[in-house]
Amino acid sequence: MSSLISAADLAAALDGSSPPIVLDVSWQLGGPPGIDAYRVAHVPGAHFVDLAKELSGPHTPTGAGGRHPVPEPAAFGAAMRRYGIGPETDVVVYDAGQSVAAARAWWLLRHFGHDRVRVLDGGLGAWTAANLPVTDVVPEPAEPGTFVPRPGGTTRLDADQTAAFVAGGGVLLDARAGERFRGESEPIDAKAGHIPGAISAPATEYTHADGRFREPAEMAEYFAAKGVVPGVRVAAYCGSGATAAHEVLALHVIGVPAALYAGSWSDWISDPQRPVATGE
Incomplete structure (x- = not known):
């Protein structure tokens, strides 16, 4: 699917x-x-x-x-x-x-x-x-389902695992805007900058202006320029883990499995001992 x-x-x-x-x-x-x-x-x-x-x-x-x-x-x-x-x-x-x-x-x-x-x-x-209908009518509550969560369907990293991932040669993509990555602007979190060794890969660069994903071949070319090549392990992070999930989705579309540092930058800077990088 x-x-x-x-x-x-x-x-x-x-x-x-x-x-x-x-x-x-x-x-x-x-x-x-x-x-x-x-x-x-x-x-x-x-x-x-x-x-x-x-x-x-x-x-x-x-x-x-x-x-x-x-x-x-x-x-x-x-x-x-x-x-x-x-x-x-x-x-x-x-x-x-x-x-x-x-x-x-x-x-x-x-x-x-x-x-x-x-x-x-x-x-x-x-x-x-597409001229499809919308409504303001809230549907009736659904009949309760039987979903039972079983963690482990994807690879999730914590801060220590992320640091080890980069040290081990993995490609860590930062999905935030470039100015946040470089530390020039930080409108949300207490510290500006990025995880040392990360590569800037803003989510806006592999999508169209209307929010649709670009064609798989275009996305593959984009990520290849960021170091996502066969045989390389890939992970993504952002400010709080949401935009990075978007990047994991894009990678999934082109057939590249990627881990998610779910806590992302806001978790990384919660420990003042963790290093912070700025610039390109």
């Missing part, structure tokens, strides 16, 4: 005999809350999922784990069952932005053992651009 689905193919699937469960994960850094956009317009039948509450665990006093810690299996499993997901359920996730939040949901489902999940390429914008 491909990890992306077009608006036309989703519309056809929703009209089929076994329609997928659709999750709207609209969210953007700094707000406004995604639920506001969902209440105005969403794909008919889509359930809203709150990234901060259902796709993230609680914050720690020290900041360890990052701004969006990976939720505990029990909490994530309960959330997914609430939306009717079971082991054989096809799931499509989307958001109203650049598919960053949708990629977070895609990665979490796969990490907890559910690989029957796809991201709507281009998100809600692609859906409306």
Whole structure:
């Protein structure tokens, strides 16, 4: 199963005999809350999922784990069952932005053992651009599903493992904007810069302006220029793990398995002893 689905193919699937469960994960850094956009317009039948509450665990006093810690299996499993997901359920996730939040949901489902999940390429914008209908009607609660989380479906790194990964010759991609990587600007986190040895690979550089992913051949060429070549191990990070999940998704589309440093920069800087690099 491909990890992306077009608006036309989703519309056809929703009209089929076994329609997928659709999750709207609209969210953007700094707000406004995604639920506001969902209440105005969403794909008919889509359930809203709150990234901060259902796709993230609680914050720690020290900041360890990052701004969006990976939720505990029990909490994530309960959330997914609430939306009717079971082991054989096809799931499509989307958001109203650049598919960053949708990629977070895609990665979490796969990490907890559910690989029957796809991201709507281009998100809600692609859906409306195709003149497909939207609604403000909130669907009835789903019949509870039977999803049981089984961690380990993807490779997840912590800070120490990430440091060892770089030291061992792995390619660590930083999905944030270039100015944040270089330490020229840091609007969110307490320190500016990047993990020593990381390579800047902003998520905006392998997507179209409308949020759709570029063709696989284009993406493969882009990542090859960043050192992603056969035989090299790859991992990604960002500020809090969401945009990096988008980068892991892009790599998955071109057939490259990649680990995710889930805590990302916000976790890395929670320990003042960890080194910080700036510049190119």
